[in-house]
Amino acid sequence: MREISCAALQAAVTELFLKANREIAPDIRQAMEAARDAETSPAARYALEQLVDNYDCAREDGLPICQDTGMAVLFAEVGQEVHFTGGQFTDAVNAGVREAYVRGLLRKSVVADPLFDRRNTLDNCPAIIHASIVPGDRVRLLAIAKGFGSENMSRVGMLTPSAGEQGVFIYIVETARLAGPNPCPPIVVGVGIGGDFEQAALMAKHATARPLGQRHPDPRYADLENRALDAINALGIGAAGYGGLTTVLNVAIESAPTHIAGLPVAVNICCHASRHAETTL
Amino acid sequence: MNTIGVPIDIRLPLTDEAVASLRAGMTVRLTGPCYTARDAAHKRLVEMLDRGEELPLPLRGQCIYYVGPSPAPEGKPIGAAGPTSSYRMDAYAPRLLALGLKGMIGKGARTRPVLDALRREKAVYFGAVGGAAALLARHITASGLIAFPDLQSEAIRLLTLEGFPAVVLADSYGNVFPEAQA
Numbered sequence: 202m203r204e205i206s207c208a209a210l211q212a213a214v215t216e217l218f219l220k221a222n223r224e225i226a227p228d229i230r231q232a233m234e235a236a237r238d239a240e241t242s243p244a245a246r247y248a249l250e251q252l253v254d255n256y257d258c259a260r261e262d263g264l265p266i267c268q269d270t271g272m273a274v275l276f277a278e279v280g281q282e283v284h285f286t287g288g289q290f291t292d293a294v295n296a297g298v299r300e301a302y303v304r305g306l307l308r309k310s311v312v313a314d315p316l317f318d319r320r321n322t323l324d325n326c327p328a329i330i331h332a333s334i335v336p337g338d339r340v341r342l343l344a345i346a347k348g349f350g351s352e353n354m355s356r357v358g359m360l361t362p363s364a365g366e367q368g369v370f371i372y373i374v375e376t377a378r379l380a381g382p383n384p385c386p387p388i389v390v391g392v393g394i395g396g397d398f399e400q401a402a403l404m405a406k407h408a409t410a411r412p413l414g415q416r417h418p419d420p421r422y423a424d425l426e427n428r429a430l431d432a433i434n435a436l437g438i439g440a441a442g443y444g445g446l447t448t449v450l451n452v453a454i455e456s457a458p459t460h461i462a463g464l465p466v467a468v469n470i471c472c473h474a475s476r477h478a479e480t481t482l
Numbered sequence: 483m484n485t486i487g488v489p490i491d492i493r494l495p496l497t498d499e500a501v502a503s504l505r506a507g508m509t510v511r512l513t514g515p516c517y518t519a520r521d522a523a524h525k526r527l528v529e530m531l532d533r534g535e536e537l538p539l540p541l542r543g544q545c546i547y548y549v550g551p552s553p554a555p556e557g558k559p560i561g562a563a564g565p566t567s568s569y570r571m572d573a574y575a576p577r578l579l580a581l582g583l584k585g586m587i588g589k590g591a592r593t594r595p596v597l598d599a600l601r602r603e604k605a606v607y608f609g610a611v612g613g614a615a616a617l618l619a620r621h622i623t624a625s626g627l628i629a630f631p632d633l634q635s636e637a638i639r640l641l642t643l644e645g646f647p648a649v650v651l652a653d654s655y656g657n658v659f660p661e662a663q664a
Binding site: 248353 | 486507509522549550551552553554555558561562563564566567569589590591609611612613614615616617619620633634635647649659660
């Protein structure tokens, strides 16, 4: 049994959400610079130049990359040999989120009741926590600051087996087409195929954090990722929706066993900033 | 006309002549006063109109920026301040345009009723680049609270813009940029 204090967990969560919101990931920056340099549309180039310059403005001025600093989503893979001490796991995660958003001057974007009161909770809590128990004595944390311009453009489709690969391909590309300029393209597309209704969506969210260019280990899914990437770029939506060559930076698929009657597909869209950070305790 | 050219300097509030001079696809630099309002503030404004109440901001000739900024660090007028998706305000925008609103700044596509209202009321829709929030904040030199402080980042504020970079996404003649979005 390995002991991890809730204070350490809280501090780690704070650092992850501060980092995700303030620092652009190196792979994303590189891809955005490459998109800017390759762009032939003057309008899309205008947008990409601003977006790359924005990373430096944020760092120099002590501001988050985007004003929508997101809902705080945390994937926690908890080793079953770990015992959390000095508090309660969920409370520690929320305290970490509160600290990041209040002290770090991030925007508080959460309302307590979704339908009637819509009153701001003032600390961006509660976080959305997806914890799973894994072998070992480590805790792997993946923090995603999820903006809703892109979240609102995401879809879950309960396809059936006859839809096949072509049906899934069309569903992915159609989701990007319907989203158009709204999710802040160039987008990152996470796809969950299989499982059930909610597992498909969870896989899609998790897949948005995969490093750019890394492909699914099964070459058939990797091929589908590449084909969807090319087809979405061919839509010509372009950076900021101003047209141009780059509409999507990456398509990442996760797959899981499903029911004999089903072929669930979830497509989670993420903006060009793709704000996430991870650590292991 | 749908090409990005040399930016044109435009003063706010917008004059009828300025609105008439703008065409979809032009780049502009906006300078002058501009109000903020997004989902919750728009809902309240329209509810106030329904009750026959006076609004907390003037609309005639004015421009509204769809933004919910992050908190301002000490010594700065505002935090990160990029545009939010405009379509969520489409249910309310034609009502405000009919009362003299001349400009909106946001991101993304508008629906047909808003594009029709722009032509009918002679107004314009500007796009700022979504996600360029820290860069855009450098073009906001002042910010003051006007109404609905309980809405936090969604409160109505009066900003002063200084050379704020934007693109005309829909003009007062029914043109849209890019054309594929029409």
